[in-house]
Amino acid sequence: MTSTAQVVIASRLFPPEVNAAAFRLGALARGLSAQGMDVSVLTTTPPRQAPPVPDESGIRVRRWPVLRDAGGNVRGYVQYMSFDIPLVVRMIGQRFDVAVAESPPTTGLVVALISALKRRPFVYYAADVWTDGVISMGAPGIVVSVMRAMERAVLRRAHAIISVSEEVTDRLVLLGAERSRISTVGNGIDTELFTPDATPASSESYFVYTGTMSEWQQPDIFIRAFALLSDEFPDLRLRFFGQGSVEGDLRTLAQQLVSGRVEFGGVVSPPESASWIRGAVASLVSIVPGIGYDFAKPTKTYAAAAIGTPVLFAGPSAGADLVRGAGLGRAVEFTPTAVASAMRELLANAGDGTTERERTRRASWAAQHVSLRAVAERVARVVSQAAGSPARKIGDDSAGTPRGDERASQ
Structure with a gap:
């Protein structure tokens, strides 16, 4: 891989939105850019209540308006589709050597298909297991079956899979992911921002x-x-x-x-x-x-x-x-x-x-x-190793498996 490798991150969540997924992807984008990679992010127009934080310099953030629920979240099948359907065209027009897809699996499936068409590898960032979440919400059996099939397809076609914990890794393996392609990197927080030196907001109890x-x-x-x-x-x-x-x-x-x-x-x-x-x-x-x-x-x-x-x-x-x-x-x-x-x-x-x-x-x-910077560095190593690797063909559930010594360790 050269210093000019092009990476695209596809996610409905990215700073300035305030949640764990946005934090970890923002840190990943900064980490990849710091390694000399050309980083583009395909994401959403932030909600009105998001704090007014400018995009990171050196990272191209391309935003698209989406449907949000009453609370300003991209949450629900219609809301996901409002991001995923335009993402097909956005990905087709995007040059990249490796793609990173954040959940849900609908987004992962779009990135998997376009990456296969372009013969480029992609990395799936699995912070949780969406099939479990759908079951926990009491969704109808047909919805659970469709989500399980989509999640399995994404896991089997990813060149590498990022997991945030051993527990999530075990659940991914049960869904059909090959353990040898999963890098368990942990989860983290910005320890330079969240620090004992923060000024207490109130003296109340x-x-x-x-x-x-x-x-x-x-x-x-x-x-x-x-x-x-x-x-x-x-x-x-x-x-x-x-x-x-x-x-x-x-x-x-x-x-x-x-x-x-x-x-x-x-x-x-x-x-x-x-x-x-x-x-x-x-x-x-x-x-x-x-x-x-x-x-x-x-x-x-x-x-x-x-x-x-x-x-x-x-x-x-x-x-x-x-x-x-x-x-x-x-x-x-x-x-x-x-x-x-x-x-x-x-x-x-x-x-x-x-x-x-x-x-x-x-x-x-x-x-x-649990330093977020350390977690992002581990993920960045997985992404950089994937750049330039052969893409997994549509229908191929075995090609492109990285060796055990190429996995990031927690």
């Missing part, structure tokens, strides 16, 4: 929830837990930042149970998010057990750890083991009673100085283990 509010997180559990101890702590507040499909339900529940004590701040920039996390008693993270996302390790956990703020995690073992094993806070069962008990413990820790004494240790762990 509050718990904070940042990011997506969805059915598979069901953050209403934190409102229900807060209601169990709100009378004990009359000055305590609960703050939500971000958006999602259940935000309206959360607002209604908060009004019913703890009127005036829960605040919704909408989408904020990463620096603002860091400031709110820095001042919080703890950062709240949840995954609903048993609906197909038990393997998830939310990026919210890493953001809080990088700042040194304790995490209060409610959910299954993958996320809980991470919090307990690294000493990042409290991990409890997904019940309001268990969450309320952990809130009391964390309030006591904030009051007796334990939280501040532990802050540097937690931030050091994050800097060592």
Whole structure:
């Protein structure tokens, strides 16, 4: 591969949108550009609520208007199609030596087909398993079958597959991906932005929830837990930042149970998010057990750890083991009673100085283990190795398998 290799990243999510996928792809684009590659990004026009952040210099970002839901998300079959159908033409007109496709599998399939026609390799970035997500949403059997077939087709035709965890890797293998073509690179957070040096946004006593509010997180559990101890702590507040499909339900529940004590701040920039996390008693993270996302390790956990703020995690073992094993806070069962008990413990820790004494240790762990820059460098190595490799032909499920020594290690 030469320094003039051309890379195209196709994703509906990219900065300035505020979510984990946008952060990791922005870091990847910067990492590839830093290696001397010619980087183009085919993405969407950002929503109105996105912070006004300019595109990175040296990276060509080409945007296309898409349909979004009421919360400003590209979420749903019609919304995906509004990105994927124009992407066919955009990819045909794009010169590249290697392509990177971010989920959903519909986008991956478009990139796989155009890459095959152009005889160029492509890398699939699998942050999660979409078939599991569709099942967890209770989709009809025909929808699950179609999504499974699409996801398998993408996995089998990718020159290389990027996975964010061993749990995701195992799920991808069950779907038909060859383990030898999967590079498990981990997940990360910008440890230069999310740092203990962030200025606390408020001196009030509050718990904070940042990011997506969805059915598979069901953050209403934190409102229900807060209601169990709100009378004990009359000055305590609960703050939500971000958006999602259940935000309206959360607002209604908060009004019913703890009127005036829960605040919704909408989408904020990463620096603002860091400031709110820095001042919080703890950062709240949840995954609903048993609906197909038990393997998830939310990026919210890493953001809080990088700042040194304790995490209060409610959910299954993958996320809980991470919090307990690294000493990042409290991990409890997904019940309001268990969450309320952990809130009391964390309030006591904030009051007796334990939280501040532990802050540097937690931030050091994050800097060592979940640096987004390090993750992006691992992904960039996989992409650079793929450039110039033979493309996998349509219908060929075995060609183009990289050797084991070409895989990035976590």
